[in-house]
Amino acid sequence: MTNQTAGTTDDATVAALVARSNRLGSDPRVTNYAGGNTSAKGSATDPVTGEPVDLLWVKGSGGDLGTLTPAGLAVLRLDRMRALADVYPGVEREDEMVAAFDYCLHGTGGAAPSIDTAMHGLVDAAHVDHLHPDAGIAIAAAADGEALTREIFGDEVVWVPWRRPGFQLGLDIAAIKAANPQAVGCILGGHGITAWGDTSAEAEERSLGIIRRAEEFIARRTTELAERGEHPFGAVRPGYEPLPEAERRARAAALAPAVRGVASTDAPQVGHFTDSDVVLDLLSRERLAPLAELGTSCPDHFLRTKVKPLVVDIPATATVEETIAALHTAHEAYRADYTGYYERGAAAARARGEEPPAMRGADPAIVLVPGVGMFSYGRNKQTARVAGEFYVNAINVMRGAEAVSTYAPIAEDEKFRIEYWALEEAKLRRMPAPQPLATRVALVTGAASGIGRAIATRLAAEGACVVVADLDREKAAAVAAELGSADVAVGVAMDVSSEAAVRAGVQEAVLAFGGVDLVVNNAGLSLSKSLFETTEADWDLQHDVMAKGSFLVSREAGRVLVDQGMGGDIVYISSKNSVFAGPNNIAYSATKADQAHQVRLLAAELGPHGIRVNGVNPDGVVRGSGIFASGWGANRAAVYGVPEEKLGEFYAQRTLLKREVLPEHVAAAVFALCTADFSHTTGLHVPVDAGVAAAFLR
The missing domain is CATH 3.40.225.10 (Class II aldolase/adducin N-terminal domain)
Structure with missing residues (x-):
């Protein structure tokens, strides 16, 4: 060593x-x-x-x-x-x-x-x-x-x-x-x-x-x-008790987009949710507001939590709408209070002959909602999670100090001198530049294999937090684990054809990272059959998964995007078949055409919210494709009269570029569409087919 x-x-x-x-x-x-x-x-x-x-x-x-x-x-x-x-x-x-x-x-x-x-x-x-x-x-x-x-x-x-x-x-x-x-x-x-x-x-x-x-x-x-019937944080306030767990987490998921939106007013943030007993106990007590107002004490605490949290001081019995209204009122007051804190500290610094750094933002890093829990925020998931852990430490400190004496943190000016220390500013400047998708949360359906897996991998590599959604939870979790820790990716079960399952999956995503910014409708399957061989069940299955499934995911995730007020991206993985008429493919091609028009419809509807909706039209993705491995490849090879192992080469030779298309090429197109380079593009379909003239968009 x-x-x-x-x-x-x-x-x-x-x-x-x-x-x-x-x-x-x-x-x-x-x-x-x-x-x-x-x-x-x-x-x-x-x-x-x-x-x-x-x-x-x-x-x-x-x-x-x-x-x-x-x-x-x-x-x-x-x-x-x-x-x-x-x-x-x-x-x-x-x-x-x-x-x-x-x-x-x-x-x-x-x-x-x-x-x-x-x-x-x-x-x-x-x-x-x-x-x-x-x-x-x-x-x-x-x-x-x-x-x-x-x-x-x-x-x-x-x-x-x-x-x-x-x-x-x-x-x-x-x-x-x-x-x-x-x-x-x-x-x-x-x-x-x-x-x-x-x-x-x-x-x-x-x-x-x-x-x-x-x-x-x-x-x-x-x-x-306790023997005297007292508590360091005072008595429990009626109506502020913790909600039952299922109701509490559903309420947290409903509130999270709005909370993340206010926490991201100055700069986009990733979120973390905590509803531990330690947190819920403080939120239920009489002394919540005055203790929170005193802020944290240890420099390590308030450097990560800011000097004090935002408290939405409203009973847990309030409706979601009432809580969100109270959140916005509290946020306006918080920003004014933090600005005053900065101005007082900056004035004192100048009186000492120092020029303080510019204010880094007036939004809270910690938001406390009685009965529900704590939302914490940072430039990435780890920072957000650690901020929450530090505020739990601060709660323990306040409880201990109040049990033996009175909690008396260091003075405001000293906090300012730590938070806006020139050395701290220099440390921030030394941090590496953020990755292209830093602070963005991506939800990718059908992401346990094939194109979806490649997309999830690329988005994570570019700095996004990724929710790997798949019908098989174990496979989704395994892919998420390959991408990194739970600070990078999580796996969720999602049957996109089920409204309840989609709603539950989006709720998991929101609770994992605070919200959603980037939705990729990739889940799909295909049955290669002629018109007369295609059954009603075949038709319904493909439309349920791809047409209805994309609609359900876009609707549920779209609500989150709108409530956040931060814009966002929805990308459909459609197909060359959405515009190209080929044999023995009626159900698959029809549902891909449905997806393609959903792109246009949602681009028009969601544009006023700053949400871009675009599509990718792949073709001939044989190697690494879950659909082709499930029997589709053998069927298409039979249609075209080539050995299945040569199908990728066959598709490549019929293209203008004579190149085989891989899942990674589709992932690259998704990434590009979600970057600032395409900030003014919506309603677009990008072909990733190596050039199929018959599928050119007109």
Whole structure:
């Protein structure tokens, strides 16, 4: 496990640090995703001089403890890092110190050092943990946190007043440790905990010990409240109790498009829904509004959740229409409030001689709906999910602080200085450019095989969140798993010929990603028969799946698109047969012509909503096609008098380009139609047939 990037050879120190970090980061009670940092100091051989050199290994900027690897560690020369204390220009020029860390790197240095590097390097201990446990932050964010720290820990854990993360905080903690040799760690006001030890095991044991003792203290106080008939969040409000699960999730799906629409006013967002007991309990209580108004405390929390959530303060007994009306009213007030927060913070920054970054948007990242749950938003599904997880952490913090004292987060101006920190802005600018379909949610029917699978694969590769819909849920789930985690794709069962099944599938899609932006009607089948061989059942089956199925999917998903108010795309996978008359194909070709005209009809109807409706007309897609593999290929080969294995070549030779059409070519056309390059195109059918003159559109 040698950290070759940094040119070090202390395998044991690095291995122990990574193992400790992974254990601590895998427990949400200990720290949240990408929150906290750990470090170790040790000696390694300098590859240039051959002499031993003292080094600091510390989790790099933006890393996650639970998934940390050696490559995620920053590696610094300890003597040079500590020498920065002699040139530290003071709090007013704090931000300059992060750039100074680059001059302390050993070799190529590994990951970029984070703002907390000073805390780890300056504290005189071989191993240091800085964590954001809910219980620790509850004490840190309590009005009398300093007194509570003494009551819980005596002199073993020392209180450190709030200070923004940075070099001065590192100096503060180093001085406190030096002045309190008996201490094993500290509570950082409004922030979290830090612990240290002579060995990796000792640091971990002390970190977990601080967390455990804080949890036990909060649990005792919570029990005492319950024995008096009290609750940290107050009594349950009549009418605000959680709806039954099935009704709750149906209500969430009905509300989600409108909620996503308001959360995406400034920039498109992907959504996540949470209706855990922790969330539903807060939403049912008397103190929901005042506690939510106070906002979150830990910097890691509000950087992802914004300083406060939007609360739709209306009973769960309200109708969907009443709730949406209340949502829009609350959103208007939220935007005005956030704009005021930004303007006050920006004015204070300018008074300090700083020019703050431009406001990044005034929409909420967290929306709370009593009786229903929490909607969280971000630039992708992972960011949205993590924002929700962080607000659950914030709820736990508020409950713990209210159980032992009064919740008192850091001041508004301090929150602004964190949220609009120049270093945070620089981190955002370093992020890679978004992919073409980032923030877009795609629903693809018949996506477990053939053309649908190729489309789902291409859309996911271009940054979309993909709902793989198929008659077979297991196959849909398997394809989704191949595309990535549940943050990338999910599989849902959908019989497109069933109104109830389509409605349920669209509801699953909405709950998975917050809404739908891109619908691909691909589900299909074909029976190659002559007029006299085609039965009524044959006719009905093909029309049910492709004509009626496309209608049902477009109608249900179209409602979501309209309610979101964000525009969108509907793409029909029709066929060359929609315009070309071939033998022994009456039912299939007739239903493809139906689909083709649906494109024109819906383009006209949905255009005023900014929704584009286009079609793709493939032909001769033999290899990789589910339809051809199911017997259609053998039938068509018999019609044309060629061996089935030569059918693809036969189709290719009858085209103008003499090229075989593959599922990936159809997927490429779908992707192109859904990009900004086709922003002014609707009602179009794109042939993907290598050139069939008889099927030219006129």
